[in-house]
């Protein structure tokens with residue numbers, strides 16, 4: 001767990017370094033004697049405040065090294081408050097440091113009591129800014145707790161959930177696999193007044209028909225061979241709470257009739273039992289299937305369909321959610337960095353391009369899995385498209401053109417279309433030119449350096 005009160009003292013005078021180390025009781029104090037050590041400590045401990053002596057080796061008598069260190073700190077940890085410590089005769093450098101992004105300066109000689117106050121104030125500001133940023137992120141990126149998304153379609157879905165949560169209406173959530181149907185069902189339960197009780201989930205596609213009935217409705221002792229004791233079903237277990245029926249489209253027809261009866265009368269009978277047991281619960285169903293088509297095929301009861309779809313929420317596939325994919329990718333990256341104790345700092349440009357171009361057939365689950373695998377395996381400081389196994393070839397295979405038409409953001413759409421056309425044209429020219437760069441460049445009417453930079457940009461390999 002990250003300690004919030006971490007101070008980094010960057011000071012090459014070892015006497016002063018140890019004096020400073022002991023005067024900040026409230027802080028966990030880390031020390032560094034030069035630029036390199038300072039940057040390692042910043043990455044490792046993410047301090048809220050840094051005190052930085054401008055006279056660092058190899059320029060202990062000047063300020064060049066101190067100012068260069070400041071620039072790097074501001075670059076990699078922009079929220080960190082850097083307090084410059086400098087000689088009384090060097091006000092100009094102090095002002096220059098403020099221009100470069102230092103939070104404050106302090107003129108030597110050091111009076112520990114005053115410096116503690118300055119550091120405390122800087123830490124308090126850091127805390128407020130952090131909290132503010134956190135709240136803004138929640139407001140901007142999380143329409144509901146734990147649900148990441150900023151696109152209009154997701155905000156609409158979240159608003160519907162908020163509106164229906166306090167009612168008892170039966171909700172049907174539709175969407176491709178991995179779009180977050182179960183996550184939304186859980187959010188609905190959490191916003192409802194049924195939160196003191198459980199959400200009980202059952203996947204109708206994962207359990208064989210003979211077992212599904214007893215799983216749902218329970219059984220009395222001796223109801224069938226192996227029924228050695230009375231057992232409650234999922235419906236009874238959800239009493240007072242929410243029953244989540246996932247893959248409802250796979251519920252066999254005989255069980256559809258039994259479920260319909262329960263939804264109409266709100267009582268169940270266990271298998272082998274005669275007693276009618278009243279159960280009070282809210283039902284949420286989900287499916288990736290087209291239920292209306294199943295109705296026309298005679299595979300789904302229309303009366304059950306109308307019962308379960310008092311409110312229908314359609315979750316769009318990820319390829320229709322504009323920039324949500326990048327938001328999700330970044331969120332999963334920080335989550336898995338924390339989980340696996342890694343410090344990968346974002347995505348390379350080619351990774352960002354690949355993430356926006358790929359069509360994500362497995363939706364959010366696929367983003368989560370790819371980033372998890374990449375964080376575990378990656379060796380560099382940023383994730384590349386190869387780490388994500390989304391190199392140019394797989395992005396092309398996913399055929400990025402259809403996405404161009406579905407994107408919410410028209411500017412992105414044009415960019416995707418242009419880049420797709422560029423990739424294809426370059427590949428064709430290389431084929432014609434048998435992989436000879438200068439000939440391909442001539443065909444494309446660009447210079448060789450331009451073609452090289454395009455090959456690098458799109459990660460096109462020349463055989």
Ligand SMILES: Nc1ncnc2c1ncn2[C@@H]1O[C@H](COP(=O)(O)OP(=O)(O)OP(=O)(O)O)[C@@H](O)[C@H]1O
Nearest residue numbers: 146147148149176177178179180181182183364365
């Ligand atoms: N908007 C989102 N923000 C954050 N995480 C999400 C989001 N949508 C889905 N997830 C995560 O993606 C994974 C798949 O989501 P979920 O199981 O809810 O999808 P599903 O539509 O129910 O899938 P299936 O139809 O295959 O059961 C889960 O780990 C979930 O937490």
